[in-house]
Amino acid sequence: MSLPMVVFLDRSTIPLQIELPQLPFDHQWLEYDLTSPDQIVERLQDAQIVITNKVVLDRAVLSQLPKLKMIAIAATGFNNVDVQCCQELGIAVANVQGYATQSVPEHVIAMMFALKRNLKGYHNDIAAGEWQRNKQFCFFTHPISDTAGSTLGVMGSGALGQATAALAKALGMQVLFAERKGAEQCREGYVPFEQVLATSDVVTLHCPLNEQTRHLIGRQELNSMKPSSIIINTGRGGLVDEEALVDALKQGVIRGAGFDVFTDEPADESNSLIANMHLPNLLLTPHIAWGSDSSIQNLANILIDNIVAFTEGREQNRVV
Numbered sequence: 001m002s003l004p005m006v007v008f009l010d011r012s013t014i015p016l017q018i019e020l021p022q023l024p025f026d027h028q029w030l031e032y033d034l035t036s037p038d039q040i041v042e043r044l045q046d047a048q049i050v051i052t053n054k055v056v057l058d059r060a061v062l063s064q065l066p067k068l069k070m071i072a073i074a075a076t077g078f079n080n081v082d083v084q085c086c087q088e089l090g091i092a093v094a095n096v097q098g099y100a101t102q103s104v105p106e107h108v109i110a111m112m113f114a115l116k117r118n119l120k121g122y123h124n125d126i127a128a129g130e131w132q133r134n135k136q137f138c139f140f141t142h143p144i145s146d147t148a149g150s151t152l153g154v155m156g157s158g159a160l161g162q163a164t165a166a167l168a169k170a171l172g173m174q175v176l177f178a179e180r181k182g183a184e185q186c187r188e189g190y191v192p193f194e195q196v197l198a199t200s201d202v203v204t205l206h207c208p209l210n211e212q213t214r215h216l217i218g219r220q221e222l223n224s225m226k227p228s229s230i231i232i233n234t235g236r237g238g239l240v241d242e243e244a245l246v247d248a249l250k251q252g253v254i255r256g257a258g259f260d261v262f263t264d265e266p267a268d269e270s271n272s273l274i275a276n277m278h279l280p281n282l283l284l285t286p287h288i289a290w291g292s293d294s295s296i297q298n299l300a301n302i303l304i305d306n307i308v309a310f311t312e313g314r315e316q317n318r319v320v
Helices: 036-042 085-089 103-116 121-126 130-134 159-170 194-198 219-223 244-253 293-311
Strands: 005-008 026-029 050-051 069-072 092-094 151-155 174-177 202-205 232-233 256-259 282-285
Touching: 050 293, 069 293, 085 092, 092 293, 103 121, 103 159, 103 202, 103 232, 103 256, 103 282, 103 293, 121 130, 151 159, 159 174, 174 194, 219 244, 232 244, 244 256
Parallel strands: 005 026, 005 050, 050 069, 069 092, 151 174, 151 202, 202 232, 232 256, 256 282
Antiparallel strands: none
16 A cells, blocks of 8 residues: 655745654655646645645646645645635645744834834935935934834734734734724724724734735725824735725825735736835835744644644644
């Protein structure tokens, strides 16, 4: 009887310095740096377990893989996998949760500091010779605001939202958790969505992306925010209407934005954010908020443990 085959379709999404723990059972292991859509079915023909980070496993693919028993997602988000189809076909799906509760909140706070103090704008001004022309020991071309005493609005109250809130409170911020958009009543400890937008100095997004949250923040929502406010998205690309955001930044509707996620990734020049990344009040990073070495090692450990749990008949971090 052949050994079960485990295939990692996009191993390069985890840095090479991060060690994947060894599976404690006999198996065949195949890994590929990247896998294009036309390579998926061929590479998974004999696989019982597949590991994917961002490779899309839709119904058209899954229906051609009768041996597949489990999909181990090397991330929290699972919108790249057709979970309904998996449920119909009896394929287990597990994701990795709670691994970046240090890394992502620190990235949010770093972006917040940079934007509230306009570090990028001042850096660019020095490069452009503004300091030399000003002939003073300092100059003020952009507003600078303190963090302590300001209000953070958190959209998404899972582990990352809660961890970000804890850091914000330690900095002396007031924290508001937003109720779901359109909810008629507020749960205890939550504030109406519209009120959070209107009163927060910083809004941070930690929501999953689905039909209910796509373009959660659009033109209307941006217009309801303070002109001095900042929005930070380390959640999912698509939570914010990117074109509306760029217009809001250019027109002074809000003060600044920090984005680590994009509607399409990798984003190119056709993306509104990339096309306007020269703006002094727009700070972009390439989906790396989660990526401290300690967080990625946590991810790798949980990922392998999810597979072990499945083979032992235990449900752990199961989506399906």
